[in-house]
Amino acid sequence: MSKARKNLLEGVGTLLVGLVLWLFTEDVEVPVVTLTKVGVVMMCVGGVQTATGLYQVTRTSAGSRSR
Incomplete structure (x- = not known):
């Protein structure tokens, strides 16, 4: 589980x-x-x-799309 999803879940x-x-x-x-x-x-x-986890998830998914 990634750190972003862990933060979101917690x-x-x-x-x-x-x-x-x-x-x-x-x-x-x-x-x-x-x-x-x-x-x-x-x-x-x-x-x-939760807001931090959402930010991290969206930042990670946006970073993977730009590559």
């Missing part, structure tokens, strides 16, 4: 886990952090990682 996974945390952990209380806020942060990180 980003989508992180985004989905963050979405689940954000949507379904409102009533769960943890002493140190708020799980809904952790979910928002994970969605942001997952979005950036």
